[in-house]
Amino acid sequence: MAELDLSRYSTVPLFNTKAVVQETGVSAATLRAWERRYGVPEPDRTGSNYRLYSEREIALVRWLKERVDAGVNISQAVELYRRMADGESVKTSLPMMTGGHQIPSFLESRKRLIEAFLHFDEREAERILNELFAIYTIEDVLSEVIHPAMVTIGELWHNGEIGIPTEHFASAYVERKIMALINAQPTNHDAPLIVSGCAPHEQHELGILLVSLFLRRTGLRVLYLGQNVPLVDLQATLETLRPAMLALSASTEESALALVQIGEMVMEMPLPRPLFAFGGRAFQQSPHLVDQIPYGIHLGGEDAQVAARTALRHIRRHLYDRESEGRAS
Numbered sequence: 001m002a003e004l005d006l007s008r009y010s011t012v013p014l015f016n017t018k019a020v021v022q023e024t025g026v027s028a029a030t031l032r033a034w035e036r037r038y039g040v041p042e043p044d045r046t047g048s049n050y051r052l053y054s055e056r057e058i059a060l061v062r063w064l065k066e067r068v069d070a071g072v073n074i075s076q077a078v079e080l081y082r083r084m085a086d087g088e089s090v091k092t093s094l095p096m097m098t099g100g101h102q103i104p105s106f107l108e109s110r111k112r113l114i115e116a117f118l119h120f121d122e123r124e125a126e127r128i129l130n131e132l133f134a135i136y137t138i139e140d141v142l143s144e145v146i147h148p149a150m151v152t153i154g155e156l157w158h159n160g161e162i163g164i165p166t167e168h169f170a171s172a173y174v175e176r177k178i179m180a181l182i183n184a185q186p187t188n189h190d191a192p193l194i195v196s197g198c199a200p201h202e203q204h205e206l207g208i209l210l211v212s213l214f215l216r217r218t219g220l221r222v223l224y225l226g227q228n229v230p231l232v233d234l235q236a237t238l239e240t241l242r243p244a245m246l247a248l249s250a251s252t253e254e255s256a257l258a259l260v261q262i263g264e265m266v267m268e269m270p271l272p273r274p275l276f277a278f279g280g281r282a283f284q285q286s287p288h289l290v291d292q293i294p295y296g297i298h299l300g301g302e303d304a305q306v307a308a309r310t311a312l313r314h315i316r317r318h319l320y321d322r323e324s325e326g327r328a329s
Contacts, residue, residue: 004063004084006056013044013052020053024061025186031061038078040064069184070133070141071126080134106144113149117170118162125173138181138217142210143305150174150206171206178209182224185216192244192315195237197225199248199262199278202255207280210304211247211311218312231258235265238274244315247299249280256282256289259296267295275318279307 017028034040041061043051053061060081067077109132116124132141150170157167196212198205205227216222223241229248238246246266250256259278266276279299283290290298297314299307 004060004081006059006085009054009056009059011054011056013054015053015055015058017051017053020058020061023058024065026061026065034061034064034074034078038075040078040081066138067134069181070138071130072134076134106140109145110149110152113145114152117149117153117173118166120166120169122173129177139214139305142178142213143303146174146177147206147210147304174206175209178206178213182209182213182216182222185213187221188219189221191219191221192319193221193223193241194245194247194311194315195223195225195241195243195274196247197229197249198227199250199255199280200228200230200258202248202250202252202258202280203227204251204281205249207251207304207307208247208249211249211279211299211307214305214308215311218308220312220315231261231265234262235269238266238269242272243274244318245275245277245311247277247279247311250278250283251281253282253286253289256280256286257292259293263293263295275314277311277314 015023017031020026020031021028031041035042041053041057043053043057046052064074064077064081067080068074109128113125113128116122116128129141129146132145136144153162153167153170156162157164194212194215196208196215198208209224212222212224223243246262248259248262250259256278263276263278266273275297276295277297277299278293283298283300297310299310
């Protein structure tokens with residue numbers, strides 16, 4: 001559950017508007033509009049009438065932006081913040097925002113979302129997710145509701161219980177939603193770059209999209225190359241971009257084995273070469289495939305949050321080692 005604990009942040013007004021924009025990705029015009037319309041944030045003023053924000057105000061702006069990026073109306077996000085600030089629990093505050101309906105559990109939400117997909121009801125799917133994004137973190141909604149719902153949709157299609165149009169509708173909707181969340185994250189152009197995508201011959205991109213989003217939310221730059229990333233010209237692309245990591249996913253044995261050649265190609269690149277990471281359902285279903293991919297870092301099976309944390313840990317170690325080598329030379 002998304003909690004907003006502002007008590008651990010300083011209330012000393014130290015930061016000007018430019019600093020807040022850089023820290024949160026919220027424009028100065030938007031900050032002024034929120035302040036004028038909703039009374040938040042509440043910056044102090046200098047003698048020259050310049051705004052100064054505290055760490056607490058920055059944390060609040062970042063929290064509000066996360067809700068807005070997830071599709072929640074800013075007025076609803078501010079109302080939720082005020083109810084939480086008044087000591088109300090999330091579960092008691094949200095029904096007043098949604099016409100008296102009790103907020104369902106993740107399990108109930110998954111069932112409702114699946115039903116919306118089965119009935120091609122995009123409006124209902126949007127309503128379900130907007131409610132969830134208003135009170136839960138983006139990571140929790142994606143990991144506990146959207147991803148398992150899509151696993152169920154895939155199983156229903158595999159078992160012949162639903163048709164291809166239903167599966168395609170659900171997949172297209174979810175992929176659009178995740179891409180919108182990725183694009184909504186602020187970009188730190190000085191952060192390490194991760195190039196991500198699907199292995200050659202691979203069309204299933206939900207898992208790597210989730211990993212890309214979670215990495216983007218840690219502050220890294222992420223360039224997503226999409227489905228079926230070919231080996232042709234990939235080395236030239238990597239040498240031009242000089243990313244910290246290349247991360248590819250595979251859900252079938254065919255696409256997993258196609259990563260062998262990519263791993264070998266990366267190891268033949270001149271230093272400093274990127275890290276090569278891989279993951280996906282193929283390696284969960286057939287663990288022996290992991291040992292067949294040379295020189296790579298296995299990010300795990302289907303848990304995108306675990307995969308993102310593993311990637312981040314290796315990137316930090318890689319950059320530290322590279323910096324240490326540079327100092328030694």
